[in-house]
Amino acid sequence: MPTYSAELPRRAAARPFAVWKTGLLAAAGWLAFALYSSEAPNAIRDWPYTRELANLSLAIAALLALIALLPGPTARLAERLRPAGPWLLALPLLLGFWQLATAKLGLLPVPFFAPPQALLEVYAEDWPRLAESLLHSFWLLANGVLLGSVFGFIAGVSIGWSQRIGYWLHPVLRILGPVPSTALLPICFFIFPSSWGASVFLIALATWFPVTVLTWSGVASVDRAYYDVARTLGASERFLIFRVAIPAALPHVFVGLFMGLGASFSVLVVAEMMGVKAGLGWYLQWAQGWAAYANMYAALLVMALLCSGLITALFLIRDRVLSWQKGAVKW
Incomplete structure (x- = not known):
């Protein structure tokens, strides 16, 4: 019994680091949303804080990529975030559809439906x-x-x-x-x-x-x-x-x-x-x-x-x- 209990820490330490694949997909989703926000033209007018929204999305993408790829403390953080992985992947998709229907194509009437960067402007200025x-x-x-x-x-x-x-x-x-x-x-x-x-x-x-x-x-x-x-x-x-x-x-x-x-x-x-x-x-x-x-x-x-x-x-x-x-x- 003592030999078995002493081997447990060594087995845990020898366990290989596993890349968080859902986190990488979420990072790719946030990166795609950042590029879409900054490069795709707006339909009605140039919304303020579009560049800031893209930069924020890039920061989230970089953070998720680091958490998914690097071992050590970020690996423990990845274990905690693993249950939220599908939501971290779905959020940029939902934001992309939201921005597509408002700022990019103007399918929803303005000002009743504001794009995501308009909310970011409110938080920054008001x-x-x-x-x-x-x-x-x-x-x-x-x-x-x-x-x-x-x-x-x-x-x-x-x-x-x-x-x-x-x-x-x-x-x-x-x-x-x-x-x-x-x-x-x-x-x-x-x-x-x-x-x-x-x-x-x-x-x-x-x-x-x-x-x-x-x-x-x-x-x-x-x-x-x-x-x-x-x-x-x-x-x-x-x-x-x-x-x-x-x-x-x-x-x-x-x-x-x-x-x-x-x-x-x-x-x-x-x-x-x-x-x-x-x-x-x-x-x-x-x-x-x-x-x-x-x-x-x-x-x-x-x-x-x-x-x-x-x-x-x-x-x-x-x-x-x-x-x-x-x-x-x-x-």
Whole structure:
């Protein structure tokens, strides 16, 4: 047995380096897109930042080629990027079709459909306003989701554990929960002294309902045998809640947080369009008012990345907290 375990590192070290073929194909795709962007003539007008888009594509192609061909640290990076290889190959093809239909042939009407270099121009020249809107939306979303999650968790545990509390909270949940938060916009802007406070409340309400329902479901579905065993060992009611019910309900809680975070984004956009001084929703309305559709598409892309990043962070926390759970959904 010691001889076999000692031979394992030598076998791993002697394993030949394998070229990442999908990475090479992706590098070729980005190179072709760069040449097509810079050399093919535009149909309607010369779009700014066309050369910059080509240079960026060349840099991506060179980086992918180095990762695919060189051993050492880049080989370990290639192993991590290997699952994303088909997407790295598909992206330049999709961008090429996008540019073909807009800048090169003009098949889609301008300015309603902007080419990729128009979005690059927005990120390069309007980044201060876009960054301010992103930070404002993130702060507004963080406050609303945090409040909704905390109160939803408390309400869900209370309803699932206590029949007396559930008697009073359950009707409120059934009446108020299914109502779309955006339907309460006029009332909230009348009650709250500022549009920011009204927006935080609406986001919190959109998060509160799924977190409450899923937490309640998780607490109510805990096997009664766990409680019986804990009571036999002398556990108090406090112990049963915090050491038995809540840990067993955590998978349901994270599902509720996932659903609440998704619902909060739709409310965020609508709330920011109704009077907030900054934010991605405000930016979208401003861009639409000035017919700056490239700015609108750029903001939508930033919003999608923000939503995906926050959900990814939530799933990373869930994987750390629920490391014992098998067959969990991966994001």
